Amino acid sequence: MVDNKDGSAMPKEPTPGASTSNGPPAAPEAPKKAPKPQNPVFKMMGLPNFSRKLPSRNWMIFWTVVGTWSGAIYYDRVETKKIRKKWCDAVKHLADEPLPSMVQQRKLTIYLSSPPADGLLTAREHFHEYVKPVLLSAGLDWDAVEGRREGDVRAGIAERIRKFRKLRGERSGEPIDEEDLEVLISGIREKMGVREWDGPAGDIVIGRNTWKEYVRGLHEGWLGPIDTPKIGEEAEQVIRDEPEHRQPVEKPHGMGSIPNHVEEQTIPNSSSKDSTAAPLVVHEAGGSSLSDDASPTAETALTVEAEKTEEEKAEEERKKKTRKQPPPFISTKDYSSASVAPSLPVELAPSTTIPLPHILGFLNTPIRMYRFLSRRYVADDIGRQVASACFAAYRPYEHSEAGSSASSPFTSDSASPSTDFASDDGATATPRKEVWEQEALLGNEEGEWHKSIRKNRDLEKESVWLDPMVLDARIASRMRRFQLDPAEEERVKDVKDDWKSDQESSS
Incomplete structure (x- = not known):
């Protein structure tokens, strides 16, 4: 309180916000709650005392995305393993069947090639992940025919068929070498009394590009000549122009x-005239x-240019020794005029196609992500196809005329079976093209091939991958397709249901 000039006391100014009433004084503030003691383990590790509260918005988004993606991957991989085990259990009883000691094991043939614009490793990993486990569970053996570039599988199949025809006694100007490894092994087995598997062997073809080469190779092997076609006059002229055929030239x-x-x-x-040397x-x-x-x-x-090093010479020799891919022995246009081989069987080896989903490109990332998270569907489809090959149940490939829904097996061996040019009254009619089931198998994969294989294509040369598939009814009607028997499929479902019940009871 401050005194005035006259000595009287001045009243004290009220504090802003203070109560001017003569009420009771304000209650004192409650003491703050002591912090919860930190976990001794976290304290020894130097970590702070985490409070029980939601993380920030950014952390919530991050953990949601990571958790969802990880959960989707984990679920798909677990389901893929279950489906793979289901099909392995469905065929494992085949490995327990007794086999005579003097009979060879059933052997399938696996055909695979590198996808367009990619390497062979992709197809190999696809085989090891989905196909191989089922074959091992069934106790089957297999041979693999691989192709690193376009046409390798086609050439391999055609060469195998021509070799088979020679072994069956067809006359050939290029006999098989007596020291051939396969011939020697088959001769030793024949002397020992070892017989081959009596039932159908079968082929498993992986990918649409391999399937087109497979069909092309079958037609080339059974309809084409058994020997290498003779070289034309133009090619002979080119050979005469080679250095070893040239005339000696006087030194200027x-x-x-x-x-x-x-x-x-x-x-x-x-x-x-065609020499290209400068x-x-x-x-x-x-x-x-x-x-x-x-x-x-x-x-x-x-x-200096004339003197080549030893390394360059060795490299040239290696390139010369490298086996080149032979050109086709017959064109697709000559199918109708070609005669079938005398040793052509009534039924060819059954086959089945395995899908190979493969797509490249940055803009296709969403599709690739979806397929990465849904491999269980691919495993189920491939497992069914491989199991049908293991059970060796097959049927003829279906076909029908264009524009009609009826289908019937084709048994004629006419020279041009795919078209009919005459009607019943003898008048010329519009050709009717037959549509075969083989043409549509895995056809959706062609739209996903990389565009580089179409840009770099040589229009003057045949492209098995890009050209439409051409079928001759004499070959197509003899082809067979593996199909899972309905009774076996029901048994597989029962095995799956029993496995689920066992899992629930154990849990």
Whole structure:
């Protein structure tokens, strides 16, 4: 309180917000609650005391995305293992069936090739993940025919068929080598009394591109010639123009010091029209004509170019020894005029197709993500196809005429079975094309192939992958397809239900 000039006391100004009434004083504040003691383990690790509250918005988004993705992957992988085990259990009783000691095990043939614009490792991983476990569970053996580039599988199948025809006694100008490994092994087994499997063997084809090569190889092997076609006159002319067939050329004036092998490679025969070798030109120090005063620098350069190192020579020899892919022995246009091989069986080996989902490109990332999270459906489809091959139940491939829904088996061996040009009254009618089931198998995969294989295509050459599939009814009607028997499929469902009940009872 402050005194006035006259000595009287001045009243104290009220504090803002304070109560001017004569009420009771405000209650004192309650003491703060002591913090919860930290977990001793976290304290020793130097971690802070985490409070029980939701994380921030950004952390919530992060953990939601990570948890959802991880859960989807985990669920799909667990279901894939269950489905794989289901099909392995469905065929494992085949491995317990007794087999005579002098009878070979049933052997399938696996055909796979690298997907377009990708490597062979993708197809191999696909086989090891989905196909191989079922075959091992069934106790079956197999041979693998692989193709690293377009046409390898086609050439391999055709060569196998031609070899089979030669072994069956067809006349050939190129007999099989007596020292061939397969011939020697088969001869030893025949002497020992070992017989082959009596039932159907079968083929498993992985991917649409491999399937088209498989069908093309069957037609080439059974409809094409057994020997390599003779070379035409144009090709013979090219061969005569090779260095070993060229005429000796006199050495021009001033070129006596150049080795003979350099002259043969650099001076083409004047009579050759298709020669691509560039003529040799030696420049003088002061002119462009050849003379005895040729520049020593030019001669030295020619000598350096002529002398090849041992590594280059070894590389050339290795390339020459590398087995090249032979061209097709028959064109698709010549199917109708070709005669079938005498050793063509009534039924060809059954086959089944295995899907190979494969798509590339950044813009296709959503599709690839979905397929990465839904591999269980692929495992179920492939498991069913492989199991049908293990059970060896098959049927003919279906076919029908274009524009009609009826289908009937084709048994005629006419020269041009795919079209009918005459009607019942003898008048010329519109050709009717037959649509075969083989043409549509795995057809959806072609739309997912990388565009680079279409951009770099040579239109003058045949492309088995890009050209439409051409079928001859004499071959297509003999092809068979593996199909799972309905009784076996019901048994597989029962096995799955029993497995689920066992899992529930154990839990």
